[in-house]
Amino acid sequence: MGFPQGFLWGGATAANQYEGGYNEGGRGLATSDVITDGNMNTPRRITIKLKDGTLTSINRFEELPDGAVGYLDPDTYYPSHVATDFYHHYEEDIKLFAEMGFNSFRMSISWTRIFPRGDEEQPNEEGLAFYDKVFDTCLSYNIEPIVTICHFDVPKFLADEMDGWSDRRVVDYYVNYCDAIFKRYKNKVKYWMTFNEINLLNGYTTLGCRKTDDQTRYQALHHMFVASAQAVQLGHVINPDFEIGMMVAYILSYPETCNPADQQEDIDAARNLKHFFCDVQCRGYYPSYKLAEFERKGIVIKKEPYDDEILFNGTVDYIGFSYYNSGVSTSRKDAETTDGNVARVVKSKYLKESEWGWPIDPMGLRIAMNQLWDRYQLPLMVVENGLGAKDTVEADGSINDDYRIDYLADHIAEMKKSIELDGVELWGYTPWGCIDLVSAGTGEMTKRYGMIYVDMDDKGNGNLKRSKKKSFDWYKKVILSNGEDLSK
Numbered sequence: 001m002g003f004p005q006g007f008l009w010g011g012a013t014a015a016n017q018y019e020g021g022y023n024e025g026g027r028g029l030a031t032s033d034v035i036t037d038g039n040m041n042t043p044r045r046i047t048i049k050l051k052d053g054t055l056t057s058i059n060r061f062e063e064l065p066d067g068a069v070g071y072l073d074p075d076t077y078y079p080s081h082v083a084t085d086f087y088h089h090y091e092e093d094i095k096l097f098a099e100m101g102f103n104s105f106r107m108s109i110s111w112t113r114i115f116p117r118g119d120e121e122q123p124n125e126e127g128l129a130f131y132d133k134v135f136d137t138c139l140s141y142n143i144e145p146i147v148t149i150c151h152f153d154v155p156k157f158l159a160d161e162m163d164g165w166s167d168r169r170v171v172d173y174y175v176n177y178c179d180a181i182f183k184r185y186k187n188k189v190k191y192w193m194t195f196n197e198i199n200l201l202n203g204y205t206t207l208g209c210r211k212t213d214d215q216t217r218y219q220a221l222h223h224m225f226v227a228s229a230q231a232v233q234l235g236h237v238i239n240p241d242f243e244i245g246m247m248v249a250y251i252l253s254y255p256e257t258c259n260p261a262d263q264q265e266d267i268d269a270a271r272n273l274k275h276f277f278c279d280v281q282c283r284g285y286y287p288s289y290k291l292a293e294f295e296r297k298g299i300v301i302k303k304e305p306y307d308d309e310i311l312f313n314g315t316v317d318y319i320g321f322s323y324y325n326s327g328v329s330t331s332r333k334d335a336e337t338t339d340g341n342v343a344r345v346v347k348s349k350y351l352k353e354s355e356w357g358w359p360i361d362p363m364g365l366r367i368a369m370n371q372l373w374d375r376y377q378l379p380l381m382v383v384e385n386g387l388g389a390k391d392t393v394e395a396d397g398s399i400n401d402d403y404r405i406d407y408l409a410d411h412i413a414e415m416k417k418s419i420e421l422d423g424v425e426l427w428g429y430t431p432w433g434c435i436d437l438v439s440a441g442t443g444e445m446t447k448r449y450g451m452i453y454v455d456m457d458d459k460g461n462g463n464l465k466r467s468k469k470k471s472f473d474w475y476k477k478v479i480l481s482n483g484e485d486l487s488k
């Protein structure tokens with residue numbers, strides 16, 4: 001049986017880490033444009049201007065002081081500004097994707113390229129025209145674009161002037177943005193996702209909110225849920241063939257032991273980290289455990305009278321999810337932790353870790369797929385998966401990334417099992433950073449995911465030249481065999 005005919009094979013990227021051209025084509029600034037570079041030991045920072053005009057910077061997960069705004073310091077290096085320059089390389093890059101055999105390509109639209117401040121009524125034609133060219137190029141190679149509408153950025157104007165998603169008005173601005181791109185690309189794009197990793201958003205960079213407390217975060221998320229549900233309904237009116245999905249970071253976790261306390265810990269973690277978001281977006285209402293938590297913690301969500309109806313009528317068509325690593329749930333307080341996608345996780349004695357400390361767990365992907373399928377019976381897409389690793393360019397220019405091939409092969413094998421043995425409906429696989437791009441977590445270029453290498457270092461030095469890694473030909477063979485031939 002294996003992968004179905006027409007299975008979507010491709011790769012995934014996001015504008016804030018790949019596109020660049022930050023001040024071209026009438027584009028406005030996004031919150032992601034004021035985040036510095038960093039590395040494993042030096043976390044990324046946001047440059048800010050305080051109410052009294054003082055310039056400073058804070059850790060990107062910290063709260064902004066009252067009245068502070070994001071600030072672009074001309075003497076600071078910001079990786080999003082050029083990133084790996086899809087803006088000027090899209091033709092070359094899409095051609096390489098086609099050569100690998102992609103029949104799909106996940107990317108995000110930069111909101112501020114379409115609405116530079118975020119609150120305009122009319123879109124920026126130059127921005128729309130750019131994505132026309134991108135989609136036309138994809139379609140000329142029979143590559144289906146899969147578009148994330150908002151991936152880790154918020155118009156800086158909306159963040160600074162309105163405190164981002166905590167302000168109800170942003171729902172309307174987002175829906176207006178969706179209206180513009182849905183109408184413009186209704187015959188070019190079929191697959192959409194409303195927000196990237198909605199379960200990981202917090203603070204200034206991804207919600208545009210100064211504060212990071214639960215009350216602010218959940219109110220902002222409520223606005224996003226409503227905005228997403230409105231977008232789903234609107235999209236289906238504009239083109240009933242649209243498939244509009246949610247996108248969740250699937251942080252799989254296992255209870256450490258059969259101690260009931262570990263089991264409860266695992267249930268709580270799963271609800272908190274992922275189920276809540278999927279429950280609202282797939283079932284269309286707030287789950288009882290979250291309402292109980294809100295009550296317990298005194299969190300009050302301000303809703304408009306018709307919000308519940310919007311949520312109920314705007315459930316998603318499919319679930320896109322990222323899967324990189326798993327973690328462990330334990331009631332022990334002294335458990336050793338390691339890094340994982342955004343959040344640190346408790347270490348597993350059964351799993352090896354990547355150079356960045358992320359546990360590698362291919363079997364976990366099948367488990368994740370089964371959990372999602374059993375809970376929602378909605379089609380799935382693995383829209384991110386991959387190994388962030390250091391690559392070495394040999395004297396002859398070759399890059400022998402066998403470690404990446406091993407990682408991808410093992411995960412694809414598990415996806416295949418979930419289709420064959422579990423009957424899960426899986427639409428596609430777009431591994432992360434199919435071409436090297438900036439790491440969201442650390443801001444580095446050294447942490448590479450691509451099958452295509454880009455000559456650029458952590459400080460933005462390099463000629464941006466593209467070259468094929470060993471995994472390029474390997475993935476090409478995988479796609480050509482529709483996932484049957486995973487051999488090296």
Ligand code: BG6
Nearest residue numbers: 014197341388438439440441442
């Ligand atoms: C996901 C994000 O969390 O993981 C991507 O959707 C991100 O934007 C990816 O790049 C990998 O994480 P990192 O920190 O290695 O770039």
